Structure formats: C-alpha cells, structure tokens
Amino acid sequence: MKKEFRNTIILLVIGVILFLILSFLMDTEILNRYYGRIVILICINVILAVSLNLIIGITGQLTLGHAGFMSIGAYAAAMATIQLNVTFPVALLLGGVAAGLIGYLIGLPTLSLKGDYLAITTLGFGEIIRVVITNIDQLGGGRGLSGIPPKTTFAWVFFIMVFTILIIYNIARSSQGRAMMSVREDEIAAEAMGINTTKYKIMAFVIGSFFAGIAGGLFSHYLMYIKPEQFGFLKSVDLVTYVVMGGMGSLTGSVLSTGILTILPEFLRFMNDYRMIIYPIALIVIMRFRPQGLMGTKELSMKIFDKFSKGSDEDAAFKGK
Amino acid sequence: MQLLKVNDLTIKFGGLTAVSDFALNLSDHDLVGLIGPNGAGKTTIFNMLTGVYAPTSGTIEFNGEFIQGIKPYDITKKRIARTFQNIRLFKDLTVLDNVKISFNYNVKYNLFHSILRLPKFIREEAEIEKKALEILKVFNLDGKRDELACNLPYGEQRRLEIARALAAEPKLLLLDEPAAGMNPQETHELMGLINWVRDEFKIAILLIEHDMKLVMGVCERIIVVDYGKVIAQGSPDEIKNNPKVIEAYLGEEVTDA
Numbered sequence A: 001m002k003k004e005f006r007n008t009i010i011l012l013v014i015g016v017i018l019f020l021i022l023s024f025l026m027d028t029e030i031l032n033r034y035y036g037r038i039v040i041l042i043c044i045n046v047i048l049a050v051s052l053n054l055i056i057g058i059t060g061q062l063t064l065g066h067a068g069f070m071s072i073g074a075y076a077a078a079m080a081t082i083q084l085n086v087t088f089p090v091a092l093l094l095g096g097v098a099a100g101l102i103g104y105l106i107g108l109p110t111l112s113l114k115g116d117y118l119a120i121t122t123l124g125f126g127e128i129i130r131v132v133i134t135n136i137d138q139l140g141g142g143r144g145l146s147g148i149p150p151k152t153t154f155a156w157v158f159f160i161m162v163f164t165i166l167i168i169y170n171i172a173r174s175s176q177g178r179a180m181m182s183v184r185e186d187e188i189a190a191e192a193m194g195i196n197t198t199k200y201k202i203m204a205f206v207i208g209s210f211f212a213g214i215a216g217g218l219f220s221h222y223l224m225y226i227k228p229e230q231f232g233f234l235k236s237v238d239l240v241t242y243v244v245m246g247g248m249g250s251l252t253g254s255v256l257s258t259g260i261l262t263i264l265p266e267f268l269r270f271m272n273d274y275r276m277i278i279y280p281i282a283l284i285v286i287m288r289f290r291p292q293g294l295m296g297t298k299e300l301s302m303k304i305f306d307k308f309s310k311g312s313d314e315d316a317a318f319k320g321k
Numbered sequence B: 001m002q003l004l005k006v007n008d009l010t011i012k013f014g015g016l017t018a019v020s021d022f023a024l025n026l027s028d029h030d031l032v033g034l035i036g037p038n039g040a041g042k043t044t045i046f047n048m049l050t051g052v053y054a055p056t057s058g059t060i061e062f063n064g065e066f067i068q069g070i071k072p073y074d075i076t077k078k079r080i081a082r083t084f085q086n087i088r089l090f091k092d093l094t095v096l097d098n099v100k101i102s103f104n105y106n107v108k109y110n111l112f113h114s115i116l117r118l119p120k121f122i123r124e125e126a127e128i129e130k131k132a133l134e135i136l137k138v139f140n141l142d143g144k145r146d147e148l149a150c151n152l153p154y155g156e157q158r159r160l161e162i163a164r165a166l167a168a169e170p171k172l173l174l175l176d177e178p179a180a181g182m183n184p185q186e187t188h189e190l191m192g193l194i195n196w197v198r199d200e201f202k203i204a205i206l207l208i209e210h211d212m213k214l215v216m217g218v219c220e221r222i223i224v225v226d227y228g229k230v231i232a233q234g235s236p237d238e239i240k241n242n243p244k245v246i247e248a249y250l251g252e253e254v255t256d257a
Helices: A002-027 A033-058 A066-084 A088-110 A115-134 A154-172 A175-185 A187-192 A197-223 A233-246 A251-289 A300-320 B042-049 B072-077 B095-101 B111-116 B119-138 B154-167 B184-201 B212-218 B236-241 B243-250 B252-256
Strands: B002-013 B016-027 B031-035 B057-062 B080-082 B172-176 B204-208 B221-226 B229-234
Touching: A002 A033, A002 A154, A033 A066, A033 A154, A033 A175, A033 A197, A033 A233, A033 A251, A066 A088, A066 A115, A066 A197, A066 A233, A088 A115, A088 A197, A115 A233, A154 A175, A154 A197, A154 A251, A154 B111, A175 A187, A175 A197, A175 B095, A175 B111, A175 B119, A187 A197, A187 B072, A233 A251, B002 B042, B002 B204, B016 B042, B016 B204, B016 B221, B016 B229, B031 B042, B031 B184, B031 B212, B042 B172, B042 B204, B072 B080, B080 B154, B095 B119, B095 B154, B111 B119, B119 B154, B154 B172, B154 B184, B172 B184, B184 B204, B184 B212, B212 B236, B221 B236, B221 B243, B229 B236, B229 B243, B236 B243
Parallel strands: B031 B204, B031 B221, B080 B172, B172 B204
Antiparallel strands: B002 B016, B002 B057, B221 B229
C-alpha cells in the first residue's frame, strides 16, 4: 500500500516540475501565445479523454455523447459566472455538477443497453443537448454565447488536469474500479459475483460526465465565446479517437495520444490542404500496426518507476552484502 | 440443517414450460448432482436459483429467506455462488483481480475513501489482498497471481473460476458442468478437489455434470430431470438401476460402470 502513496507523490512531483517548466517557457515567451494556446487546449482535451476513458476503457461502455456533457458544463459554468457572479472555482463546480446530473438522468434509461445500441443512443442524446442549447435564446442560441470573462489560466487548467488524472487513477485502482472493469469483461459473471452492474455503469458515467463538465467550464472561460457547433458529434468522435488511440483503460495512454493528436494537426499546418490527408493516414497506420492503442491497457510511468525502484532495491541488497 | 428448500419451481418461456414443479431440499453439507439429457432444463434451474431468470411460480427458500426473483447480485449476498458451463472469467484482468472482485459486495469503504486513499481504504484493501491470496494459495494459483486470466491453461481457468466463486464466501456452491472439456486425468483431480472443497469450506454443493464417472463418484444424491420434470432421485446406486432413468438417458454407460 505504500506503493499507492509513492505513485501519487511521484505523479504530483512530475506535475509540479512540468508546470514550472511550461509556465517558465510561457512567461519568457519562448513558447509564444500560439503554442501556449495549444498547451491549454491539450490540457482540456486530456481532462475530457481521461474522463471518457473511465466510461469507455475501464467500464467498457461505448458512448458517443461526451461532447454533449462538455457543452452542459461549458454553458452552465459560463452562465454561473455571467448571471450569478460566482467565483471561478464555484462556476466550474456548478458546470461539473450540472453535467453529472444530466449524465445521471441520461444514464439511467440508456445504460441497460449494450454496445452499439448504447453508442447510438448516447449519440442521439449528445445531439439533443446541442439542439436544445441552440434553441434557448438566453444561452445565445445558434449565435453563441459571448462575454464570458477570461478566467481560465494555465495554472487552473494544468492542476485540474493533474487532479482529474489522479482521481480517476485512484478510482480505477479500487474496489469500485475493479467492479467497473468486471462489467467491461463479462456482465453476467460480474452479476454472479455480486456486482450491481447498473450501479457501476452509472457511477462511471456520472463521474465521467462530471469531469467533462469541468473541462467544458475551463473551455468556455478560456475562449470567452462558445457556440453549440463546437460541441457536436465530431468533437465526441475526436475524444473517442484519443481514448482508442491511447489504449482502452490506459490513462497515461490517453494523455499521450491526446497530446500527439492535438499537436499533430497544428504541426502539419505547413502542408496546407494536405494536412487533412496526413492526419487520417496517421490514424489508420497506428490502428493497423497497434490496434490495442499506443499503450494497450498498461500505464506508462508506473511500470517504469516500479522497474526503477526494483533496480534500486536490488542495488541496496547488493551493497548490503 | 435445512439450507435450501425449493418448491413447485416452474418457469415458462411463452408457450414452452422449460421447468415444471421442480422441488429440491439441500442440507448444510450436501453434495448433490443434477443430471439429465441436453435441454432437460438443468441450467435453467441454476439460472433460477441464481436470479438470472425469475420463476413463473414456485418458491426458493434459502437459509430461511425467500429468494425467488431477486437480482443475481443480491443472491450472491445471500451466500450462493456459481460457476458457468462455458468459463466466464474476467479474461483481461489478473488472476488476483479476478478473485478480488468477489469481495466487492462486502467492501465498506466508498468512492471518497478510494479517491483520497483514506486509512479505511488502505486497511480494507490490505485485508482483501490477504484473503484473496489465501484462496489462491488453496487452489495452488498464488504463483500466477499477476498473470492475465486468459493466459492460464484450461484446467487452471476452471480452478480459478471455482476459487473466485468461493471468495464470495458462499454457503451453497453451484457448479455448472465443471468437468466440461477436461481429460480423464483432470476430471479425476477435479473429483478430489470438489470433495475437498466441500469439507474444507463446509459448504453444500449442487452440480450439473454429464460426466457420469464424476457424478457417480462424488455425489451422495442425484436428481434426474427430463423435459423439465424430476423423473428420479436417490443415491447413485438407486439411480443406476432406475429403469426410468435408463430409458430417459443413461443407457448402458451406467450399467457398465
């Protein structure tokens, strides 16, 4: 069990160091505003991908409506700031809770469906959320919602991302996480071993939606202007791509692939129109040669640190002799 | 002591009566076999006992409580565990995690304890790990704790499935064709294992099996079903010589044995 804490602390230390390096680079303009923007978008996408991984990768429920929950968070948090004048963290929390609540209401009837049926239903719900928002004038309707104060800073995004990863990592490695994985592996066997499969599906769905809502809040307070099209079906598909590409169930895989796939289109900008050919080809190539995703089901850092510490243990034993 | 009392258990799928008026009494330490030709309704009976199907009529009384029609995961909490005809392990999880999942329904800590890694979480997880390893050790699988379940050889997968069921601390264990796909040597070892499990864990076992050598070898009492009805029950010797049973299904194999 000491290992649990060690991993947490290692992750936090890496997080802080990475944060200091990145904010130093941004402050000194070595990373200009354009790159800074990409870094922030990566962090937001990582929150979305990691939370989606809990639903798709760990619990095995293919959902195509994650962008819908992001939009609920984005709009709820924005309205909370504009109308209610609450502080930023409260607004983010409200966005998360709103998305989680809707996630619960949608999850209740849909999560008894399996596989492709669930995918299609969640796709439908994602679109319904978008259409409903488009038709509410108070939310700006199709014109979009502007005048959201810019409150999202790099520090907010980065540390919320780190805590999201930590929380979902800790959930995955607990009795609740094991129950979710048993649902993914074999629902009938899980029920026979005392797992209330519906309860754990909904738990994963609500937690995933909650963090999608928080990511939405960060997103709206960063761009200052949001419109329903930003949260369409294509955004959901992008997020599913991050998860599949990184490896189902691997959180570090999601982080890695989100980083790569967010940077890639920007990096390919010099190719102009060919960009949109290269990007899908890259996806096809990865899927052809690594169908299990970049990381499979394994986690990157933890294995390596285990190896390191084993190495040092052996060294110590050796010196002891 | 009376453990399980099944009365008039009937299930209909549309116009088809799959099982009718099934009755069964099990005591604390019984080892009973359920046999019958293919399609006789044996697995359907298991599925009713474990809550997969709700019976159309009839009662299942277990440990003094009526449990017919409640959910499978609640049945587990009442201390009935099962294995499956076609192995249903959590294939991409480790051997240890497979067993740990059985402890889930007993876990007292909640999501917040998990997220914050509070002492309650750490204490209970250590306890679960200890108990899971003990059970793996009993089944001689502790050396493979970190292997994925799908990478185990067939016989060990069967053993792991029984280990996982026992980790749920049942009073009644239902084994659905435990010897399916095993060679004679493995079946022989399995017979020893079943007897040993019953004595060591002090539980009752009800098993479905087509391998007559196993059924006749380990069961104290045998129930024969055909077309959803009990056609005979008694000791292995009585069953062997029952003309109705021979007619329905057993034929020469048993008279040879």
